[in-house]
Amino acid sequence: MKKGLLLISLLLVFPVTMIGCATTSELEKVEAQQKLIDAKADQALQDAQAAKAAADAAKLKADDATARAENAEKAAMERERIADEKAKKADAAFQKSMKK
Amino acid sequence: MLRILHLSLVSNRLRLIALCVLIMSLQGCAVMKNIQDKFRNVTSHPDKKIEKNDFPAAKGEDVIGRLAVVRLEKGDTLPDIARHFGLGINAISAANPGVDVWVPEAGERIILPLSFILPDAPRKGLVVNLATMRLFHFKGDGTSMVVSTYPVGVGTEERPTPTGQMRVARKATRPTWHVPASIAADHRKKGDILPAEVPPGPKNPLGEYALYLSKSGYLIHGTNKPASIGLQATNGCMRLYPENVKTLFNDTPVNTPVAIVNQPYLIGQRNGVLYMEAHTPLENSDAGELEKMHAKLRTIEKKSAGTLDWKKVKEVQSEARGIPVPILAMRQGSETEAPEPLEVEHPDALYGRPEIPELTLKAWYVLAADVRDEIEARRLAAIINHQGPQIPARVIARDNGFRVLAGPFNDAGEARDAVKRLKYDLDIDGILIDPARKGQASPLPGTAHRTERR
DSSP: OHHHHHHHHHHHHHHHHHHHHHHHHHHHHHHHHHHHHHHHHHHHHHHHHHHHHHHHHHHHHHHHHHHHHHHHHHHHHHHHHHHHHHHHHHHHHHHHTTOO | OHHHHHHHHHHHHHHHHHHHHHHHHHHHHHHHHHHHHHHHHHHHHOOOOOOSSSSEEOOOOOOOEEOOOOOOOOOOOHHHHHHHHTTHHHHHHHSSSTOOSSSTTTOEEEOOOOEEEEEEEEESSEEETTTTTTEEESSSSSSSSEEEEOOEEEEEEEOOOOOEEEEEEEEEEEEOEOOOOOHHHHHHHTTTOOEEEEETTTTOOOTEEEEEEESTEEEEESOOGGGGGSSSSSSSSSOOOHHHHHHHHHHOOOTTTEEEEEOSSEEETTEEEEEEEEEOOOTTTTTTTOOOOHHHOOOHHHSSSSSOOHHHHHHHHHHOHHHHOEEEESSOOOSSSSOOOEEOOOOOOOOOOOOOOOOOTSSSSEHHHHHHHHHHHHHHHHHHHHHSSSSOOOEEEEEEEEEEEEEEESSHHHHHHHHHHHHHHOOOEEEEEEOTTTTTTTOTTOOOOOOOEE
C-alpha cells in the first residue's frame, strides 16, 4: 500500500517537477525573446526617430528651399520692378529732354 | 515609187512626232515657270524697300499703305528703326507693345505700322491728326490724288497744339528761333539762361525749314532733336524729321490750307472692307470721340448687309495699337482677314542713326554713369546718344559693372557743355575727364585721373 502510495506520489511529483523545469526554460526563452524584441523595439524606435529626424531635416530643407525659392522669386520680381521703374524713369527723363 | 512614197510618209510622221515633243516640252517649261512663281510667292524673301511716305489715294478709299515687319539687329533702337522707316516713336512703340524702346533684343520681329486710315477731314492741303501724330499732304485733283504722310511731334499737355482750320502764311529756310518768354522762364528755373534769339545751326530747335501758320506763333518746322518725333514735346508747334520737313517745305506753297484735327479713333474702307484704327487719346482729347466713332459704326452697320463684331471693335479700341484692323465686309465676297505684313530686309545702315566717334586718348570725356546692370547702361547710353544735338555715348564693360562714357569731346568747353546738358536735360551729374598728357596713365575708365564734378 505504502509502495503504491509512494509510486503515485512519485508519479505526481515527477510531472510537476518536469512542468516546473519546463516553465523555467520557457520563461527564460520568453525573457530572451522579450529582450530581443525590446532591443528590436529600441532599434526600431531609434530608426523611427532617425527617420523622423531625417524627415524633419528634409522638411526643413524643403521649407528652406521653398522659402529661398520664394525669396528668389520675390527678389527677381523686385529686380524686375526696379528695372521697369528705372526704364520708365529713364524714358520720362528722355521725353522731358526732348522739349525745347 | 512605192518605196519613195513610204519613206516620205515615215518622214512626215517623224516630223509630226518631233513637233508634238517640242510643243509638249514648251508646255512643260510654262508649267515649271508657274510652279517656280508660286514657290517664289510662298517662300517670302524680305523685300529691300517699302514705300513709307507717298501713297496713291483712290477716290472713296480711306486706307493707304501696307504693314511691314523687320528683324532687329544688334545695337538697334526703336527710334532708329522708326526714323529710317518714316515713323514716329509713338507709332512704333504702340504697334510693338512690350518691346524695350532702347534695348530691344536682336532678332526680334518689329511691326512697321506703315498703313494709315486717312483722317476724317477734307482732302485738301495739309491735314495733321494730333492723336496719331501724323501729317498728311494731299496733292493732285479728285481723280488722281497722291498723299504724302510724315510723322510729327506735337505740343505737350501744358502747351497743346491748337486744332482748327489755318493756312501756311509764310515760309523760311534757316529760321532764327525767337525764344518765347515762357520757355526762357522754364530754362531759367533749371539755371539755364537762354539767349533771346538762337541763330540757325545745330542748337536751333526749329531746324533748317519752317512753315509759319496763319495762327500766330505756331509753326510746322524741322528739329535738332529727331528722336522727339512722335512725342508730345513741343510748345504747340509741329516738328518733323529734318529729311521730311525739307520735302514738305519744297512741296507746300504759301496759302496751302492746314487742318489740325484730333482723332484717336479712325474708320475707313478699302476694297469693300471697313477698317478701324485706334490710338491712345491725348490727355486733353475730347471724351466724345469714342461715342462719335461708335455712332458712325452703328450707322455703317445699319446700311451694310453684314453684322459688326462689336467685341472686335472693343478689342481694337482697348489695344490702341495704331494699326488699321478689318472689322466688317461691306460687300459680299470681301476678305476681312488682315493682309499679311510685308517682310522687309534690315537696311545696311539706318538713316539718321547717331554715330559714335572712335575713342581717342587726346580727347575730353564725361563719365555719365557707373552701374552694375548692362541693360541700364546701354539704355542710358542710347538715350544720351539720341539727344539733340547728339552727345556721343558708349558703354564700357568693367569687371564689376558698366560705365557710360560720353565723348570724345575736342576741348574742355565742349565737354563742360555736355556736362551742363546732361544735368539740365537728364538730371545726370557727369564727371569731367581731361585728356591724358604725355607720360600719364590713360584717363579712360578703369584708370584714375584728374576728374572734376560739375
